[in-house]
Amino acid sequence: METTATTAPTTAERIRSACVRAGGAMLAVEGVEPAATPVHHLLDDGSFAITAPVDGVIAGMAIAAGDAGVQAVLEMTDYAPLPLREPVRSLVWIRGRLYDVAAGEVAALLDLIATEDPNPALLQVHSPAGTGDPRYALMRLEIDSVVVADSTGAESVGVSTLLDARPDPFCAMESCWLQHMESAHRDVVDRLASRLPTALRRGRVRPLGLDRYGVQLRVEGDDGDHDVRLPFAKPVDDVTGLSQAIRVLMGCPFLNGLRARRL
Template sequence: MGDSQVWTAAPAAAEQVRSVLGAAWSCAVTADGGREEFVGAHSVDEDGRVSLHVPEDSALLAAAICAPRGEPSAVLEFADVAPVPVRDRVRARVWLAGWFTAEDGHLTFRATRVVLRRPSGAVVVGVEEYTAARPDPLALAEAHLLTHLADCHGDAVERLTRLVDSDSLHGAVRVQPLAVDRHGLTLRIERARTHGDVRLPFHTPADDVSQLTERMHVLLAQAGTASCPRPLQRQRTDRDR
């Protein structure tokens, strides 16, 4: 990374939107008052156009043909779901408003409005920012990385809690890895009836899995020199659904 580039501890909203779209396996489309769910049917071009392959008898095809060009004719919704079983697994939602055109056996969607809803609230992302942004380089690998960390390296997750403020761990019954991107790792801290998230930023961004491994080793080394937190309370009755 050059000296002129500014490093931040979290992805920008436009980058997060592109990451959600790139990693999502399904999307919901609302058009002409109807709603259809499509699984494994979309792809995203570099400029943010969404290609959607739908059945020939889909009502969406007729809606795309009849909609006035340039007018918002549909809304696409994507959910960002945590790959690790935690409470409240939807980490974010993305809505794209825009219009479809039929091209070469599929529909092409061009967004005129982009909205990202995170737990902290909704953010309107400029269309130019959206088209210029790129997905996080770890977005497609994130699900495997997090499930491997949770299933095979629970000791490492517990060790990382040494980097968390003790107040944030008060009453904790379980800690799970919730998200990872080039800028850092997010832990979900679950209590008997509530939960919260804590972010552990990397010292520099990770542009691929090998760099992520090095960043994680740095965090674990930092955790090794930190004081030990209180042990987690045993969870007796609360279960994920």
């Protein structure tokens, strides 16, 4: 039986990668101003651990609501790492009920989050054992629905599917690679652009995305923006495989691949 190779991330994989890349997110509750939340971590039980300003209205509403919780939406924006004409690659909306984390559970939950995501903002979360001047309260968002939207449209995904998915193995280094490609390897972009339909080559071609399945290019033309995915022959799992796959996509015979500069 013939099988079809996977050429792009699943919706759940795209959401998990966006969660890793999004440096910040916004937490919204009807009737009040949205609040920035630097921590948004998906837990194994399918809820999100998030932070809200400790003296803010949203934290106060969640505390006052107790076991009833407050209806809330967490919005994450995935920005392209380059200054594109339209920099937003995708938006993720996570709707659910927001609860305050009990004081006795805060320290253990912070430790759990830190093992996977050592976000400096965790040090600013109010904890009974903490010191200093805390800026954030720790909240839990029990998920009702998850939706992602990009240039192709909007799609929802179930919580169990989201938990089964994993972030792209290169999402943490993607920004460095794309910026390096744009600034120091314009020849790579030009060779990839040669794979595009002739009509699209008239616009300005920019690197838009990079994942284990392929490369995305943004063509900024007079008639608008066009996003094109160039898939690898097969998905890759490490830096060596990624470098080789890009060279194959370019039609490059050289042994030495593109290397991102160390920061």
